[in-house]
Amino acid sequence: MMKVPFSTFAPMHGEIREEMLAKFAQVYDCGWFIQGSECEAFEKEFAAWNDAQYCVGVATGLDAIYLALKAMGIGAGDEVIVPSNTFIATALAVSYTGAKVVLVDPDEETYNLCGKGLEEAYTPRCKAIIPVHLYGQAAEMDEILAFAREKGLYVLEDCAQSHGATYKGKKVGTFGDVGCFSFYPGKNLGALGDGGAIISNNEELANKIRCLGNYGSTKKYHHTYLGTNSRLDEVQAALLRIKLTHLDDYNKARNTVADKYIAGIRNPKIRLPKTGCDRTHVWHLFAVLCDDREALKAHLEERGIGTVCHYPIAIADQECYQKEQLAHLPVAEYIAASELSLPMYYGMTDEEVQYVIDAVNAF
Numbered sequence: 001m002m003k004v005p006f007s008t009f010a011p012m013h014g015e016i017r018e019e020m021l022a023k024f025a026q027v028y029d030c031g032w033f034i035q036g037s038e039c040e041a042f043e044k045e046f047a048a049w050n051d052a053q054y055c056v057g058v059a060t061g062l063d064a065i066y067l068a069l070k071a072m073g074i075g076a077g078d079e080v081i082v083p084s085n086t087f088i089a090t091a092l093a094v095s096y097t098g099a100k101v102v103l104v105d106p107d108e109e110t111y112n113l114c115g116k117g118l119e120e121a122y123t124p125r126c127k128a129i130i131p132v133h134l135y136g137q138a139a140e141m142d143e144i145l146a147f148a149r150e151k152g153l154y155v156l157e158d159c160a161q162s163h164g165a166t167y168k169g170k171k172v173g174t175f176g177d178v179g180c181f182s183f184y185p186g187k188n189l190g191a192l193g194d195g196g197a198i199i200s201n202n203e204e205l206a207n208k209i210r211c212l213g214n215y216g217s218t219k220k221y222h223h224t225y226l227g228t229n230s231r232l233d234e235v236q237a238a239l240l241r242i243k244l245t246h247l248d249d250y251n252k253a254r255n256t257v258a259d260k261y262i263a264g265i266r267n268p269k270i271r272l273p274k275t276g277c278d279r280t281h282v283w284h285l286f287a288v289l290c291d292d293r294e295a296l297k298a299h300l301e302e303r304g305i306g307t308v309c310h311y312p313i314a315i316a317d318q319e320c321y322q323k324e325q326l327a328h329l330p331v332a333e334y335i336a337a338s339e340l341s342l343p344m345y346y347g348m349t350d351e352e353v354q355y356v357i358d359a360v361n362a363f
């Protein structure tokens with residue numbers, strides 16, 4: 001029986017092994033591990049790749065969102081709109097600031113926020129909105145930006161799953177005030193540990209985020225803010241620089257797999273993902289919906305195919321949010337009950353893709 005994992009680094013890390021090890025040796029020998037030339041170079045290169053002016057490397061994607069919200073002055077008494085079906089980190093970052101999470105259901109076709117439901121969720125305490133480009137697809141930015149402009153809200157794009165996705169030809173992360181990225185290993189651009197970054201065209205915000213992540217300091221031992229320690233280290237930045245040079249190829253390969261899934265999967269019990277108009281998808285996850293998700297998962301497992309559910313419990317139903325009494329929303333509940341992500345990784349062979357297609361069609 002063929003075995004197809006949900007994800008594997010093997011083809012990618014095999015190809016760049018020598019390059020990565022040589023770079024690691026270079027940083028190792030250099031002996032400078034925090035706030036050095038590798039992070040500075042990565043920030044410049046990642047900003048340029050996204051066509052943004054500024055980039056600040058931080059320790060995680062969660063920190064990127066948290067620090068950006070803090071830099072916007074968001075805290076207790078404020079509200080922030082968050083999609084009801086995102087990964088918990090988006091909501092946690094808001095909660096850490098002391099602000100209240102206000103959940104809004106996504107569009108049923110793209111699983112991402114659009115203009116729908118925003119007006120109903122809005123109160124004068126609302127200070128920001130966080131569109132998440134979930135699974136790798138850009139959210140409906142025109143509608144979100146128009147709403148934010150009308151209400152005077154900050155727009156923070158959560159790009160943790162969408163490195164390189166575009167909306168009307170422009171990369172995500174460059175529409176709002178900041179774009180926040182995660183470099184968790186499994187992301188489309190993944191470090192060999194934790195990492196994150198924010199991109200922005202707002203110099204003041206970028207500088208404040210950098211300062212907040214450096215103990216609230218821009219001058220050694222002088223502390224302007226009650227900051228924290230959240231920096232992208234030299235080893236991760238150096239290795240990310242190498243992967244960044246291949247990221248377009250990595251995303252292209254994921255697209256090829258997704259195209260084959262979409263052309264090949266024909267099963268009335270499976271709902272395939274749809275890409276909205278004027279945007280691209282970088283297929284961080286190939287998320288299908290199925291009313292009998294557990295049976296589908298078991299069926300694929302029996303055939304040696306790995307799958308993961310993103311995410312089985314909606315934010316409003318998480319134990320940690322029971323005191324907040326967040327809105328239990330139907331689209332989020334439906335996705336949590338029926339989503340299953342099929343195998344998706346760089347280097348997946350045609351045979352592996354076809355094997356998954358046949359197994360899904362046989363369900």
Ligand SMILES: Cc1ncc(COP(=O)(O)O)c(C=O)c1O
Nearest residue numbers: 060061062087089090160182184
């Ligand atoms: C949508 C979303 N936001 C935020 C994060 C947080 O990123 P990190 O794991 O780097 O903290 C993740 C990934 O884990 C994510 O998928």
